[in-house]
Amino acid sequence: MTTATKKSRKAEKPGGVTGIITNTYKATMGFGEKVSVATLNAPYMILEAAGLDEEKTAGVKNFNAKVVGSVYSGTDWMATRSANVAMAPLRIVGRGISKLTSGKAEGKTPKKKAKKAAPKKVAKKPAAKKAAPKKAKRPVGVKKAPARKKAPPRVAARGPTKLAA
Numbered sequence: 001m002t003t004a005t006k007k008s009r010k011a012e013k014p015g016g017v018t019g020i021i022t023n024t025y026k027a028t029m030g031f032g033e034k035v036s037v038a039t040l041n042a043p044y045m046i047l048e049a050a051g052l053d054e055e056k057t058a059g060v061k062n063f064n065a066k067v068v069g070s071v072y073s074g075t076d077w078m079a080t081r082s083a084n085v086a087m088a089p090l091r092i093v094g095r096g097i098s099k100l101t102s103g104k105a106e107g108k109t110p111k112k113k114a115k116k117a118a119p120k121k122v123a124k125k126p127a128a129k130k131a132a133p134k135k136a137k138r139p140v141g142v143k144k145a146p147a148r149k150k151a152p153p154r155v156a157a158r159g160p161t162k163l164a165a
Contacts, residue, residue, distance in 0.1 A: 021087065025079070033072045040064040 041064055044057040 022083070025083070029072060029076055029079075033068060036068045036072075037065050040068065 041061050044061055048054055048057055
């Protein structure tokens with residue numbers, strides 16, 4: 001019989017938001033399975049405490065553990081498949097955020113750019129006089145304010161003209 005290779009800790013426990021959700025789910029399911037097995041085996045533990053031989057109850061306890069294990073593994077299989085579908089968008093967003101913030105996404109590191117040789121320093125020429133700054137253009141779609149209306153020119157009043165007789 002071959003033995004299964006044991007996964008590393010990092011392979012078992014993914015990180016990030018989805019990892020927190022997955023780890024919490026697995027811990028809760030494991031705890032629930034242990035409680036269920038203990039609940040089913042409680043009567044047999046009482047009988048053992050009363051004096052019944054442990055060998056006689058071992059078969060029933062193993063059967064209970066297999067039944068509960070198969071129920072939980074089926075539930076886990078369905079929940080894992082559903083969660084993978086539901087958490088796919090979170091993983092995509094998480095990768096995008098990690099690329100933007102740190103430049104790393106799931107173990108991939110960005111390639112370092114080769115340093116260019118610094119150009120040789122040359123004596124600078126005296127700076128030319130700067131031209132007057134150009135007027136800033138108006139942004140597109142912004143109307144110019146209407147011009148102020150000018151008051152009509154003031155004319156000195158004349159007296160009435162005399163008519164020749």
